[in-house]
Amino acid sequence: MGTASTNPNVNYLTEFSGIKSWLFSLDHKRIGLMYMIAILFFFLVGGIMAMLIRLELFSPGPTLFSADTYNQVLTYHGAIMVFMVIVPGIPAILGNFFLPLQIGAADVAFPRLNLASWYVFMFGAILAFTTLFTTKIDTGWTFYTPYSIKTGTAVITIVLAAFIMGMSSILTGLNFIVTTHKLRAPGMSMFDMPLFVWSLYSTAIIQVIATPVLGITLLLLVAERVLGIGIFDPKLGGDPVLFQHFFWFYSHPAVYIMILPAMGIISELISAFSRKTIFGYKAIAFSSLGIAAVSFIVWGHHMFVSGQSEIAGVIFSFITMLVGVPTAIKMFNWLATLYKGSVSFESPMLYALGFLFLFAIGGVTGIMLATLGVDVHFHDTYFVVAHFHYVMVGGTLMAIMGGFYYWFPKMFGKMYNEGLARLTFVLIFIGFNVTFFPQFILGAMGMPRRYFDYIPAYESLNKISTIGSWMIAAGFFLALYVIIRGIISGPKAPANPWGAKTLEWQTSSPPPHFNFDKKPTVTGGPYDY
Amino acid sequence: MFWLNLVQAQSFMPTPATDIAQRVDNLYSFLLISSLIACIILIGGMIYFVVKYKRKSENDKTPRITHNNFLEFLWSFIPLVLFLIMFAWGWSVYHDMRKMPENALEIHIFGKQWAWEAQYKSGAATSNLVMVPIDTDVKLIMTSKDVLHSFYVPSFRIKQDTVPGRYSTLWFNSNKLGEFHIFCTEYCGTQHSGMIGTLKVVTQQEFDAWLEEESKVSTLPLAERGAKIFQVKACASCHSVADANVKVGPALWNQWGQQRNTSSGDIALNEEYTRESILNPNARVVKGYNPNIMPSFQGQLSEVELTALIEYIKGLK
Ligand SMILES: [Cu+2]
Ligand SMILES: [Cu+2]
Numbered sequence: 001m002g003t004a005s006t007n008p009n010v011n012y013l014t015e016f017s018g019i020k021s022w023l024f025s026l027d028h029k030r031i032g033l034m035y036m037i038a039i040l041f042f043f044l045v046g047g048i049m050a051m052l053i054r055l056e057l058f059s060p061g062p063t064l065f066s067a068d069t070y071n072q073v074l075t076y077h078g079a080i081m082v083f084m085v086i087v088p089g090i091p092a093i094l095g096n097f098f099l100p101l102q103i104g105a106a107d108v109a110f111p112r113l114n115l116a117s118w119y120v121f122m123f124g125a126i127l128a129f130t131t132l133f134t135t136k137i138d139t140g141w142t143f144y145t146p147y148s149i150k151t152g153t154a155v156i157t158i159v160l161a162a163f164i165m166g167m168s169s170i171l172t173g174l175n176f177i178v179t180t181h182k183l184r185a186p187g188m189s190m191f192d193m194p195l196f197v198w199s200l201y202s203t204a205i206i207q208v209i210a211t212p213v214l215g216i217t218l219l220l221l222v223a224e225r226v227l228g229i230g231i232f233d234p235k236l237g238g239d240p241v242l243f244q245h246f247f248w249f250y251s252h253p254a255v256y257i258m259i260l261p262a263m264g265i266i267s268e269l270i271s272a273f274s275r276k277t278i279f280g281y282k283a284i285a286f287s288s289l290g291i292a293a294v295s296f297i298v299w300g301h302h303m304f305v306s307g308q309s310e311i312a313g314v315i316f317s318f319i320t321m322l323v324g325v326p327t328a329i330k331m332f333n334w335l336a337t338l339y340k341g342s343v344s345f346e347s348p349m350l351y352a353l354g355f356l357f358l359f360a361i362g363g364v365t366g367i368m369l370a371t372l373g374v375d376v377h378f379h380d381t382y383f384v385v386a387h388f389h390y391v392m393v394g395g396t397l398m399a400i401m402g403g404f405y406y407w408f409p410k411m412f413g414k415m416y417n418e419g420l421a422r423l424t425f426v427l428i429f430i431g432f433n434v435t436f437f438p439q440f441i442l443g444a445m446g447m448p449r450r451y452f453d454y455i456p457a458y459e460s461l462n463k464i465s466t467i468g469s470w471m472i473a474a475g476f477f478l479a480l481y482v483i484i485r486g487i488i489s490g491p492k493a494p495a496n497p498w499g500a501k502t503l504e505w506q507t508s509s510p511p512p513h514f515n516f517d518k519k520p521t522v523t524g525g526p527y528d529y
Numbered sequence: 530m531f532w533l534n535l536v537q538a539q540s541f542m543p544t545p546a547t548d549i550a551q552r553v554d555n556l557y558s559f560l561l562i563s564s565l566i567a568c569i570i571l572i573g574g575m576i577y578f579v580v581k582y583k584r585k586s587e588n589d590k591t592p593r594i595t596h597n598n599f600l601e602f603l604w605s606f607i608p609l610v611l612f613l614i615m616f617a618w619g620w621s622v623y624h625d626m627r628k629m630p631e632n633a634l635e636i637h638i639f640g641k642q643w644a645w646e647a648q649y650k651s652g653a654a655t656s657n658l659v660m661v662p663i664d665t666d667v668k669l670i671m672t673s674k675d676v677l678h679s680f681y682v683p684s685f686r687i688k689q690d691t692v693p694g695r696y697s698t699l700w701f702n703s704n705k706l707g708e709f710h711i712f713c714t715e716y717c718g719t720q721h722s723g724m725i726g727t728l729k730v731v732t733q734q735e736f737d738a739w740l741e742e743e744s745k746v747s748t749l750p751l752a753e754r755g756a757k758i759f760q761v762k763a764c765a766s767c768h769s770v771a772d773a774n775v776k777v778g779p780a781l782w783n784q785w786g787q788q789r790n791t792s793s794g795d796i797a798l799n800e801e802y803t804r805e806s807i808l809n810p811n812a813r814v815v816k817g818y819n820p821n822i823m824p825s826f827q828g829q830l831s832e833v834e835l836t837a838l839i840e841y842i843k844g845l846k
Contacts, residue, residue, distance in 0.1 A: 283601060341578070374557050
């Protein structure tokens with residue numbers, strides 16, 4: 001689309017230089033990259049902790065460190081991966097970068113607010129990390145009372161940090177909602193938007209509505225600690241189970257904050273690499289909204305054995321089953337998109353297919369856990385650990401990797417080494433199954449989660465799981481190498497290496513500062529192959 | 530290979546020891562088979578399509594198929610019906626798990642960091658051991674002395690959180706003799722993974738004899754009674770009594786009269802210091818150990834019981 005008058009060497013990366021041109025940049029693309037650098041670092045820290053956890057569990061008994069240290073490592077792994085990597089991951093990095101591009105806008109609606117969100121996020125993250133040097137948290141990422149009340153004061157700091165980071169996602173969410181409504185290119189109706197935009201839009205709605213509950217929880221914790229008002233602490237007449245209601249009222253929708261954008265990426269990838277229009281566009285778009293709406297009323301399925309009433313358990317189980325339906329619809333729509341397509345197997349597509357494989361397993365085990373009588377056995381065992389890693393890592397992380405390889409040429413204007421990129425998929429995919437599939441069996445055998453030590457019967461499966469984690473680590477380190485090498489010395493990327501139809505591929509790679517030299521006008525749909 | 534594992538996972542469940550456990554397993558088998566079929570359709574279909582419709586040339590033309598109402602109805606409706614069956618079946622099993630039997634043998638359970646205490650109506654008390662007769666309805670009335678715990682017997686497929694300030698209940702009727710693990714499944718701190726008890730199912734005669742024996746503790750000599758209390762309160766999970774091994778707390782074996790280097794000066798292990806350490810553990814903590822680990826037993830032990838404990842510790846050689 002570039003016109004002859006434009007200098008092709010000027011793009012958003014080269015137009016300005018110096019550290020200040022990044023730290024004060026209002027360009028959504030640069031802000032996306034700043035999120036990327038921060039979140040990659042958090043992912044590295046959380047990942048190293050995961051490796052330490054698996055190493056400790058290689059053998060029963062103390063292997064690497066004490067029980068207390070183990071509990072801290074486990075807590076930081078969970079908290080970092082959830083609040084600093086998976087929740088912000090896709091919206092903040094890929095969403096920031098590609099939402100405006102995909103709808104043909106020059107930037108998000110409120111660029112200054114966008115930059116402010118980054119600073120708020122970084123402030124929250126740094127605040128969370130300060131607890132590593134004061135009182136380390138050992139409560140697990142769920143901060144359940146009354147243990148979290150008894151174990152030291154830093155839990156207030158970390159919930160505050162989680163809320164500040166949540167504040168950042170509220171601002172990003174607001175920005176995305178307004179951008180989606182107001183800045184679409186001329187001719188693009190809501191139903192001409194790419195599905196990735198739909199998924200970010202649904203996610204933004206959840207972020208804006210659910211995150212304040214985390215703030216309320218924080219205020220109640222502070223009121224209890226400072227004013228001595230009994231809310232969660234039974235010693236003051238409070239109810240510890242109430243905390244679980246508050247916590248999951250936020251954290252269950254957060255699960256969908258983590259998975260919806262991933263589903264959006266998968267829709268893009270499957271369509272682009274099948275060169276075929278997406279099957280059931282409206283069904284996919286509406287099921288995103290449907291999942292977003294229902295996600296607010298299923299939190300009690302985390303509490304089937306916590307002491308909530310039988311009837312509450314029954315209602316939550318029922319509604320949870322209903323969420324399974326839109327999820328199943330999406331799976332079938334992706335399958336139907338492949339039908340009679342022209343399927344190629346570049347690395348982004350491999351990750352998308354890997355997503356379908358792992359998400360199918362994550363999905364059916366989710367239904368098992370929603371089934372009351374069976375969940376009583378599986379609750380808080382390794383079955384749950386395996387299930388949510390299949391959804392969060394097998395689902396969200398596979399989608400992030402796929403999306404990243406897909407959009408890499410657009411972001412940096414370079415190509416990476418395709419052979420090595422495929423190798424990262426093989427390592428991560430096989431390593432993932434070797435690590436987490438045995439954990440389903442451990443859970444069926446009855447091994448509880450958050451276990452520093454275990455009975456000898458669980459040893460061999462734990463060993464397999466640990467060995468798998470080394471393959472995952474090798475895959476991610478290789479991926480880091482592929483990315484860095486691609487950025488430094490990759491060959492120049494064309495504007496549209498995949499032959500995809502969405503708008504971001506119509507501008508140059510990398511795009512100029514304001515994305516499009518000439519405001520695009522939309523005449524066809526995003527998947528008109 | 531994963532599919533093989535998935536099918537076999539059924540056999541990875543511990544042998545069911547109650548009727549409810551058997552019913553859970555039946556439902557689980559149904560879930561496994563449905564899941565397997567779903568995965569074969571989804572993953573198998575995916576693999577079939579990507580192989581069959583592999584890109585032949587850069588100029589491949591793909592048909593424009595945007596939707597199909599009948600198919601979309603089918604793949605929304607069939608999962609919905611399946612999910613509703615699973616929901617109803619799960620509810621029925623859960624309902625029977627939660628419906629407490631009448632005239633059951635009632636045992637009080639206390640979760641605490643980091644042991645399970647059981648209190649029988651006859652006065653017998655145990656730690657990390659729940660003794661029950663076979664083929665008898667047993668109802669557990671549970672609470673916690675400190676933080677959340679969760680009472681879990683994998684062989685019975687039952688689990689319930691113990692919550693401080695609240696009572697929760699659980700019931701079972703074991704049809705197998707033997708010893709079964711009791712795990713804690715709600716994270717509760719340092720020794721969470723060490724909070725393992727034994728649920729022992731014996732014949733009615735054995736149970737009666739055991740209960741009578743255990744209920745006579747108050748007539749034992751002081752030191753022996755102390756040994757019982759030491760066991761019931763699970764002191765041994767943190768303090769070794771048969772060797773000098775250091776666990777979470779200092780060892781007590783061969784320590785009576787020895788100098789201890791504490792946070793507030795040196796003191797010999799005597800009656801005075803032992804009593805203080807039981808009732809107010811943070812007053813003088815031996816150097817090298819963390820404060821706030823040992824709970825206070827203030828109000829949980831009578832004077833006689835305290836004396837019995839001291840006599841027992843005195844005799845550890
Ligand atoms: Cu739980
Ligand atoms: Cu525990």
